[in-house]
Amino acid sequence: MSERALVSALGARAAELDAADELAGLREQFVLDDVVYLDGNSLGALSAGVPGRVDDVVRRQWGELRIRSWEESGWWTAPERIGDRIAPLVGAAAGQIVVGDSTSVNVFKALVGAVRLAGEGRDEILVDATTFPTDGYIAASAARMTGCELRPVDPDEVTSALGSRTAAVLLNHVDYRTGRRFDLPSLTSAIHAAGAVSVWDLCHSAGALPVGLDEHGVDLAVGCTYKYLNGGPGSPAYLYVRAGLQDRFDSPLPGWNSHADPFGMSPSYAPASGALRGRVGTPDILSMLALEAALEVWDGVSIDSVRAKSLALTDFFLECVSAYVPEGRVESVTPSAHAERGSQVALRCADAGAVMKCLIDNGVVGDFRHPDILRFGFTPLYVGFADTERAARVLAETLS
Numbered sequence: 001m002s003e004r005a006l007v008s009a010l011g012a013r014a015a016e017l018d019a020a021d022e023l024a025g026l027r028e029q030f031v032l033d034d035v036v037y038l039d040g041n042s043l044g045a046l047s048a049g050v051p052g053r054v055d056d057v058v059r060r061q062w063g064e065l066r067i068r069s070w071e072e073s074g075w076w077t078a079p080e081r082i083g084d085r086i087a088p089l090v091g092a093a094a095g096q097i098v099v100g101d102s103t104s105v106n107v108f109k110a111l112v113g114a115v116r117l118a119g120e121g122r123d124e125i126l127v128d129a130t131t132f133p134t135d136g137y138i139a140a141s142a143a144r145m146t147g148c149e150l151r152p153v154d155p156d157e158v159t160s161a162l163g164s165r166t167a168a169v170l171l172n173h174v175d176y177r178t179g180r181r182f183d184l185p186s187l188t189s190a191i192h193a194a195g196a197v198s199v200w201d202l203c204h205s206a207g208a209l210p211v212g213l214d215e216h217g218v219d220l221a222v223g224c225t226y227k228y229l230n231g232g233p234g235s236p237a238y239l240y241v242r243a244g245l246q247d248r249f250d251s252p253l254p255g256w257n258s259h260a261d262p263f264g265m266s267p268s269y270a271p272a273s274g275a276l277r278g279r280v281g282t283p284d285i286l287s288m289l290a291l292e293a294a295l296e297v298w299d300g301v302s303i304d305s306v307r308a309k310s311l312a313l314t315d316f317f318l319e320c321v322s323a324y325v326p327e328g329r330v331e332s333v334t335p336s337a338h339a340e341r342g343s344q345v346a347l348r349c350a351d352a353g354a355v356m357k358c359l360i361d362n363g364v365v366g367d368f369r370h371p372d373i374l375r376f377g378f379t380p381l382y383v384g385f386a387d388t389e390r391a392a393r394v395l396a397e398t399l400s
């Protein structure tokens with residue numbers, strides 16, 4: 001087929017796919033211009049309801065009600081309330097997720113908490129050797145603090161690395177660089193079979209695909225809210241502690257907000273029960289309530305339909321890239337099997353840094369990950385098939 005015919009055939013397919021897309025209407029709930037925004041796996045787009053809510057929080061709740069808002073505007077209970085709003089998106093029943101702090105801080109709480117939950121004589125922490133760096137740094141410190149040895153392992157070797165010494169295992173559901181999705185159910189059950197505690201980082205899966213925390217018996221999990229959950233820059237992260245473990249969860253950061261009687265101002269600590277045991281200090285209300293407003297776009301949206309569209313988008317992107325881009329110029333490092341794919345496509349490309357600059361100049365926003373990866377994140381709530389075809393076309397033009 002000639003190049004022109006190819007472009008018009010794929011363009012027509014894109015139009016058909018967009019017309020049949022049940023989620024297409026959600027795009028109107030976001031503030032977007034005519035760039036193709038494929039960086040929602042780094043910072044989700046602004047949803048249209050957020051500016052008005054933030055304005056109300058600042059001017060009325062803070063400006064007029066002032067201190068009364070801790071109660072009257074629901075500020076004090078926001079971490080648990082918003083945790084319950086995130087819960088269905090990650091397959092958790094209410095009462096197990098608390099929002100606050102950064103992912104890094106929650107990795108620390110979860111991992112030290114996991115080692116404390118593990119049985120006597122277990123003195124090894126396994127961590128995905130290819131993890132997002134902050135998880136590895138925090139794991140090293142958690143290991144030092146708990147007297148454990150940190151063992152970085154290739155995610156494919158986790159099962160064989162498990163043993164009677166393993167206290168806790170920190171894994172990513174989806175790899176931030178390659179977009180590879182790991183088998184959370186079978187890894188969690190292998191971890192349990194070895195008598196260890198599982199900690200999952202959901203940064204690149206929550207809001208993009210089903211997680212099934214309760215169904216698969218995950219022990220602890222953390223995730224950020226500014227990627228596929230569109231919470232805004234630096235929006236607070238969350239911590240999941242399975243209901244059955246909450247009474248034994250011993251946080252390494254037992255601040256006054258997780259005290260059973262925070263206003264009793266007791267000199268001695270007594271942990272609250274439930275998810276709020278994961279709280280630390282005063283929550284960052286402005287970011288937190290922006291996140292709460294952003295989560296409203298999920299009302300009535302099923303994560304299964306989001307997953308179906310995500311796979312259709314990434315399939316279509318890979319198809320357009322292989323049709324348009326000269327053979328050998330890029331190589332996908334994202335698994336082609338659906339079961340092993342998250343919601344991004346990562347392409348290895350020799351001059352990836354310069355290529356991404358050029359793509360951004362031409363209205364296609366992805367990102368570059370050192371040393372040679374072009375990353376394209378597909379947020380099904382606001383990315384369509386015509387966007388996807390255009391991104392592949394601009395990439396081909398850039399590379400030719």
Ligand SMILES: *Cc1c(COP(=O)(O)O)cnc(C)c1O
Nearest residue numbers: 102103104132134176201203224
């Ligand atoms: C985005 C991301 C983080 C970010 O951590 P912060 O503390 O929010 O900066 C951590 N881990 C993973 C796997 C991520 O993808």
